[in-house]
Amino acid sequence: MSRRLLWALLALLLLTAQASAAGRILDGEVSGEHELTLTLGLALPADWQWQGNVGVVERESPDIPLTVESARLEQNGRVLVLTLAEPVSSQSAYDLSLRPSAQEPAEKFTLRKGFLALLFSIVIGAALIQNFVFSRYLGLCIFFGASGRKETAVGMGFSFILVMTLSAVFVWAVYNFVLRPLHLQFLQVITFVGIIAIFVQFLDTVLRKVNPFLFKKLGVYLVLITTNCIILAVPLILVNNAYDLWESLALALGSGAGFALALFLMACVRERLELADIPEVFRGLPIAFVVAGLFALAFLGFSGMSF
């Protein structure tokens, strides 16, 4: 019974996330370097004046309107093509407002890629293209500390994904429902760090009581995670980009997976390094840094990729 309820709840959440389009605008897409194409349910009249009736902003910076250079109607007014002065990217989301005539109210529409495609691109972006360890150089203390053996690397990786995902959701909720309505954004660093510290402590206590086996496996790493840069960087990034709940989840999962991947790769190499004949002064950390540099060079190859 409770499982069916859970599914119903999940379906409801997914549906509400999808159902943002209702009204005259049916669909929108980024169709060129400077072009946005809108499909309309009701045709606009051919003599429709676009000046002053169309507004486009990026979702991250809603206060800066983008300049619309021209708008043309195609297919008997069912398709509207907007040409913008600045280049647009299919990665980001745009908020459009459209007023069909002076009497009617303006209609709002959020234009972005297909929802799942967007989530997928966020996951891949955080895990590979902008890998936190090899492309953003964060979380290095834990990275060098816990990559000695494969076993610790896997344990650390899994506990990190768990804590990262849960705390990102928590931080997202607190920021959007408490800090933003109260205009307390300047307190974000203190709040986020506080939330993460409390959350890790909470998880530690709960795991100890509820699942001693899992606690034995992950307990050691939980405390370490608090001092990881990534765990604070992800909330800061998701707040900066104005992500919604699902995008935040995708970012957290992707960055957690990317960190786990980096740890595992590094652990594989370092286990072999123990048998290698390395110059004495390079033993230990210096050679680990050089290896990480080689990995970073390899990951540089992902930087041209985009979805």
Added chain:
Amino acid sequence: MSEGQHYTVLERLANGLVRENPIFKLALSMCPAVAMTNNVRNGFLLGLAVLFVQVASNVTVSIFRRFIHERIRIPAYIIIIATWVSVSDMGLAAYAPGFYKEIALYVKLIVVFAIIISRLEVFASRNTVWPSFWDGMGMGLGFMFALMFVGVFREFLGSGSLWGIELLPFKPFFFWSLPPAGFFAIGLLMALFLWLERRFNAWRGRK
């Protein structure tokens, strides 16, 4: 380190700069050392922010060390650090907005730099205000010095300039300006310092 032990100013500064240098010796807080050292100025600004946060939270903790309960000391330290980080974050955003843009994320991340909390735990929570102040100074300066040292190395080799001023008309070794080169630079410099230390010790042993 027990309470009542006497520390002199010079000894504390030397400790932070050389003997327990945060980057090259303790190997703590490596993230900024890799990411923010492709030129000297970023290293200097981030080092300045770290110096400020380290000194301020060292002093705060050593003032309140008798009131902070043992069991909740870590959350208390984190809140103290986060407060001073917010102060330096807003200060930098207000007075150096141009440079701040490049290092914004890292300034906020000072909260989780291991070096700061480890100094609070190891030193400031057991010593009086004055030695704690100089310990913070030493550690902060050591951190700044290390960042700038790597920065000088990478900026000169990578783009032939220092502090944005062009010294050479060509780029000697552009590789060092690329982000991944930070790892190589730290690894090589660490090995170099180890080697120098060994040579120095051997030379002193012979004498």
